[in-house]
Amino acid sequence: MEERLDAALGEASETDRVVIEKGALGQVGEVFEGCFGAVPAVIVADERTFEVAGEEVERSLKAAGCTLAGRFVFPVHPPLFPDSEGVGDLREWLRGREAVPVAVGAGTINDITKRASHECGRPYMAVATAASVDGYTSFGATITEDGYKHTLPCPAPRAVVADVDVLAGAPERMTASGYADLLGKITSGADWIVADALGVEAIDRTSFEMVQGPLRRWTAAPGRLRRGDEEAVAGLMEGLVMSGLAMQRYRSSRTASGAEHQFSHLWEMEGLGHDQDPPLSHGFKVGVGTVAIAALYERMLLKDLTDIDVDGICRRWPGRDEVERRVREAHPNPVMARAAVEESLAKHPTAGELRRRLVRLTQGWEALRGRLREQLLPPGELRRLLAEAGCPTSPREIGLEWESFRQTYARAQTIRRRYTVLDLALESGLLEECVEELFAPDGFWGGSSASP
Ligand SMILES: [Zn+2]
Structure with missing residues (x-):
């Protein structure tokens, strides 16, 4: 798998690093540091995905010497949709912090973070909590605006970390x-x-x-x-x-x-x-x-x-x-x-x-x-x-x-x-x-x- 991924990363224009392994959450700090250097990080998650992986991601970032500049955790009720409202909320919050977002979650969290980061002119990184969509590494985010689903342009994450233990424990659906x-x-x-x-x-x-x-x-x-x-x-x-x-x-x-x-x-x-x-x-x-x-x-x-x-x-x-x-x-x-x-x-x-x-x-x-x-x-x-x-x-x-x-x-x-x-x-x-x-x-x- 590694060879295939490396070859694919050579073809991809925006993503530099992908880690799909057991225990990969422990590598988040090192991957972040390698991609962004010494800049502060913020975590973006929802209540559920934060519970699954948020704390371990924060631990890994701190262990690698990164500064944490806060976390933005969406509530899970009512259900979160990838819409312009979620993007707007996160964007305004990010504007108040000079930091690189780390999206901890699945498709919706990733799409919202991808678009909001782009609107603030920043790169971001994704930590996948479920093998549920192909949108992690795609450029563009699928966002609903006025009831119409658009694929809005925005770069893919600089890095994606997927811990196989976390993916295997995700809800079956x-x-x-x-x-x-x-x-x-x-x-x-x-x-x-x-x-x-x-x-x-x-x-x-x-x-x-x-x-x-x-x-x-x-x-x-x-x-x-x-x-x-x-x-x-x-x-x-x-x-x-x-x-x-x-x-x-x-x-x-x-x-x-x-x-x-x-x-x-x-x-x-x-x-x-x-x-x-x-x-x-x-x-x-x-x-x-x-x-x-x-x-x-x-x-x-x-x-x-x-x-x-x-x-x-x-x-x-x-x-x-x-x-x-x-x-x-x-x-x-x-x-x-x-x-x-x-x-x-x-x-x-x-x-x-x-x-x-x-x-x-x-x-x-x-x-x-x-x-x-x-x-x-x-x-x-x-x-x-x-x-x-x-x-x-x-x-x-x-x-x-x-x-x-x-x-x-x-x-x-x-x-x-x-x-x-x-x-x-x-x-x-x-x-x-x-x-x-x-x-x-x-x-x-x-x-x-x-x-x-
Ligand atoms: Zn699809």
Whole structure:
């Protein structure tokens, strides 16, 4: 693992040091000193994560000779969200202290600290308390502002320390969430293959391989994760960290996020599971999104795309006004509608551009289909893996109404400009047909798969 991480750190632009080991909390002081020198540190945590690791982090910092300039501990009730309010509170507090923040926690604490540190013009360091997200090492923080989920630009942490003992002791649902987020790279990798084949976005081999190379190995043993097996948890954390480092290299989340994340983003923006305590995790939404997208791929791969009616599709292709009208119709919330219109129009090809793309598709379909079959796993197999890790695998389990889930296939396509299988299906005139098939009585979501 160390060699792979070292090579990845060489590719990453912002993170210099990653430690994933048993007992790593004891190294926090030394890592901090090595990255920032003799500057004071402040701890940022919530009540729960502080209890798990805060004191030991402070001890390690003091032992290395660092000065502690205070701690900012968020309450756990009401549940903390990565929103502009949390960022603002922390930023104002940090402004009163000349110190480097050490975020002790999981995804939310890390995102808030990442953004607030950036707004104060400071670097920071992360101490991970759960292998629950890939956001530790990614640049950019996912912050909700006026109900819309944005990825706000800000540098990744200078260093990440993950103590495997702490990760293995994290609540089962958090490890399971991280597993689902990582498993989603199977469909996101497929989406990049599609975008590459159609000349929309070429694959950067190094960034692609950083995640896709070891992905099957990282995700092979979900049952061991559930039992808190340290080796399996360390492997999961490595995968999540590598996903972030690949984003740093490629300067985009393309390396780690495709249509499965568009599903989860849409549900997140609409507040799915926000009223649960703890709130429904990012990973659990991504997991169900991954199954849903793999099911769509399964339908698409059964089609003969060498035979689509390019002329007919291009003749019926909507203009920009029509796209805007449809997108607005699909999003009753005006803030979301505005953002979705911008994203949709940014990727909407002219009829001429579409024709060239579709010709390329028909000519290259057999080769593309082969690449995708190698990349993907069947949706049923993904469900089995997720269930073994302790993740929900069906829309109902995460509280989605059936009709709203069905509509996600069309709506999610509109919220991000990133090219995915949703665009492939839409542009080849097959999205509606595939969704019909998926929800037919003998389709993936129509029969026994639909339960519970
Ligand atoms: Zn994710």
